[in-house]
Amino acid sequence: MSGREFFATRTVAEALAGFRPARRTVLEDVALDGALHRVPATDVAAAAALPGFARSTVDGYAVRAADTYGASEGLPSYLDLLGAVRMGTAPAVAVRPGGCVAMPTGGVLPEGADAVVMVEHTAETMPGTIEVTRPVAPLDGLVRADEDVAAGAPLVPGGRPLRAPDLGLLAAAGVTTVRVHARPRVVIVSTGDEVVPPSTAQLCPGQVRDATASALAGLVRDAGGEPVLAGIVPDDAGALEATLRDALRDADLVVVSAGSSVGARDETAGAVAALGDIWCHGLALKPGKPTLLAECGSDSGNVPLIGLPGNPLSALVVFRLVGVPLVWRLAGCPVPPPEPSTSARLARDLPSAAGRFDVVQVTVRDGTATPIFGPSALLSVLTRADGCLVVPEPATGLAAGSEVQVTLYR
Amino acid sequence: MSGREFFATRTVAEALAGFRPARRTVLEDVALDGALHRVPATDVAAAAALPGFARSTVDGYAVRAADTYGASEGLPSYLDLLGAVRMGTAPAVAVRPGGCVAMPTGGVLPEGADAVVMVEHTAETMPGTIEVTRPVAPLDGLVRADEDVAAGAPLVPGGRPLRAPDLGLLAAAGVTTVRVHARPRVVIVSTGDEVVPPSTAQLCPGQVRDATASALAGLVRDAGGEPVLAGIVPDDAGALEATLRDALRDADLVVVSAGSSVGARDETAGAVAALGDIWCHGLALKPGKPTLLAECGSDSGNVPLIGLPGNPLSALVVFRLVGVPLVWRLAGCPVPPPEPSTSARLARDLPSAAGRFDVVQVTVRDGTATPIFGPSALLSVLTRADGCLVVPEPATGLAAGSEVQVTLYR
Secondary structure: OOOOOOOOOOHHHHHHHOOOOOOOOOEEEEEEEHOOOOOOOOOEOOOEEEEEOOOOOEEEEOOHHHOOOOOOOOOOEEEEEEEEEEOOOOOOOOOOOOOEEEEOOOOOOOOOOOEEEEEEHHEEEEEEEEOOOOOOOOOOOEEEOOOOOOOOEEEEEOOOOOOHHHHHHHHHHHEEEEEOOOOOEEOOOOOOOOEEEOOOOOOOOOEEEEEEEHHHHHHHHHHOOEEEEEEEEEEOOOHHHHHHHHHOOOOOEEEEEEOOOOOHHHHHHHHOOOEEEEEEEEEEEEOOOOOEEEOEEEEOOOOOEEEEOOHHHHHHHHHHHHHHHHHHHHHOOOOOOOEEEEEEEEEEEOOHHHHHHHHEEEEEEEEEEEEEEOOOOOOHHHOOOOOEEEOOOOOOOEEEEEOOOEEOOO | OOOOOOOOOHHHHHHHHHHHOOOOOOOOEHHHHHHHOOOOOOEEEEOOOOOOOEEEEEOOOOHHHHOOOOOOOOEEEEEEEEEEOHHHHHHOOOOOOOOEEEEEOOOOOOOOOEEEEEHEEEEEOOOOOOOEEEOOOOOOOOOOOOEEOOOOOOEEEOOOOOOOHHHHHHHOOOEEEEEEEEEEEEEEEEEOOOOOOOOOOOOOOOEEEEHHOOOOOOOHHHHOOOOEEEEEEEEHHHHHHHHHHHHHHHOOOEEEEEEOHHHHHHHHHHHHHHHEEEEOOEEEEEEEOOEEEEOOOOOOEEEEEEEOOOOOHHHHHHHHHHHHHHHHHHHOOOOOOOOOEEEEEOOOOEEEOOOOOEEEEEEOOOOOEEEOOOOOOOOOHHHHHEEEEEOOOOOOOOOOOOOEEEEEEO
16 A cells, blocks of 8 residues: 555544544453443343333332222222232232232232332221222332333443443343453554653653653543553664554554654654555644554554654644544444533633644633643643643634633543 | 431431541552552652753754844844754753754753754754744743653642543653552442342342342442442341441442342341441432441441442432442542533423432433433433433422533443
8 A cells, every 4th residue: 555645634523524444343242240331332132021020119019000099098998918929039919809919119010910009008907908098000109021121122222332330231131241342452652762661760861751652551441442552663764664564463553652853753654654545644733733644454454543743742632532532433432432521711812723623731620721831742731631622623712701611631 | 336316317418528438448559551540649759850851842953042132034143053962862062152953852952052943943054054033032942851840749649540641741750650549349239039140041030130239330440449249138137237247347338239128128227237337327319218328347447338229220329429439539539530411401391309309310412401201110211311410409390491411421
């Protein structure tokens, strides 16, 4: 493959709508207790109806509703107490006209009954006789055998990450393993002659420890992916190309965290162009302009690749915006789960260029969002920020006092 | 200990403000790549300044700013090119008056220089001579050696779960293990004669599989805790007390997922009263009234205990409201991270009783929140819901069309 549209610059909207690699991870069976936030490929259907029997939702008496019609405090219905249902067992007795059976919440409705009267509306005035002081309609005080889920109906939808309550419904239906998309393997390649591993105790002058890879790994985990740190490659086109070729072999997504020098940036584009098609090189985004999006060939089919800007703040802004939805998509989830957000008043004017998508880091206190400025080379900006806001492409800025929507970090 | 205020009913606000067990989990050291969302007990301080050297933020030339004062397109400053800085190495040459040194972004500022001119504002008109067409001020085009973080200053704050970018800043500072609170061990005890394990293939009449424990385990994981499923205890006070006594031994929090019968509810309260102090029994909450909050003694100090309502929907509402903040608090995080939310218009009137905190499950489509009604015994309500909204204690309901804040599930 060769590079097409080598220097195409795109808007963020174009990138999100247009860069949609077809790759999806394989399916695997996981145990229910490891299935949280995993994505089933298809609806998971109920093998049988739930709860599976007509079930009382109150403590009281199973009755024929017709036997209670017209009952009141002044003129109760009197019913013969025929027995009691025990929790977790089949009723030993049926309800015949004029009779009733004592029921615990969650008990099985006996034959013949069609409603349950709450104990609060009854009294046992004589042993063996129950006074009912309020009428019930058929189906009152119970759930039908298939009211929660009908046999064959979906328990949980495909394409949506499983949430905690979903695990409950699956457990109720006896589903103890779930077929889900494998976690996308996101191979992170760091480059830069100046970059050394975080474990480097003593830095030589000019060296910096690799911050971006660890932060990216965290974002990948939050998006349900499995980060694989491929290490640090010097600013050398041959070495980078060889590392990328290896990375593509077992990756669902390759992320290149570029060195910050202009040479490093050029080398990433060159190496990627030799391995696949560059979809865009440059996003109308601040910070984050020098972003590269590509699809590369590999033994396992095409693999998307994101080349990130050199500075860590820009790299993380771009990865949140473009990479996180892509990781979810690779796992079969077309719409990522919602992120925390809050609305706030902007503390000061925010200038912006029309046609550019600006992402601004902010602190939020008492409903006021205050932009954090300073060189985008500073990492501490991201740890001080409570979240970020976007000045969208058409706007030329936002005035102090504007109401803004802040995506909150968690 | 004996039960005090055995039947005290509380508002949700009272429970959140007043039930604040002092227990915290022990501290442990974890590797950086396993530290995401873990909670450092105290600020993690930088051993040395970051970036550690005055660092260029642009491609260009290191200069003495004074040498550029007054420079313009019409009247450039001419500077002698003395050499070049290579990435990741100490500069081999200093900048003397009238001189400059070529700089990559991220390079070390040479001795004698106090600013970096962007390459865009320069030209090499003659070999060895750089023309500067715009003046720079001292510190332009660079970050100072301690501008990101000063030596001894906090990299990340204690008490706040670590976020992905935090891991980046810690990596940059060479911090590869972090001292954090251990994950709270949340022991989940299921009770009920009718309750059987999710793996039960064929149910006998009246049996239900344990849905609540699996769903609770998911909520515990989302809150950074470690769920431990202690199994299912029949409705027998002695058996429950023995199981709770065991559970308390190695738990930071015990959760009793009660059977739904009135007998089961009474037995939970009885067993807990024998083991500790009941703080409240009954919350002014719908659904979720029959909630029990207690502190019990154990070898490892007092352990909080939550007795949940019998029906799974109510149990999960209560655990989200009361349990999730408690799990975070046990791990040293006083303010849980934000949850996703959205504002929406209410599709229909919602009645409520004044003085009661109502939690209503809703779907959200195109900015409209539609309440899901039906028996609270239905599990499927929670998997159909996109989130929930609260009708607070003072309100007697919400009118159709009201703007509401919906907490979104993820």
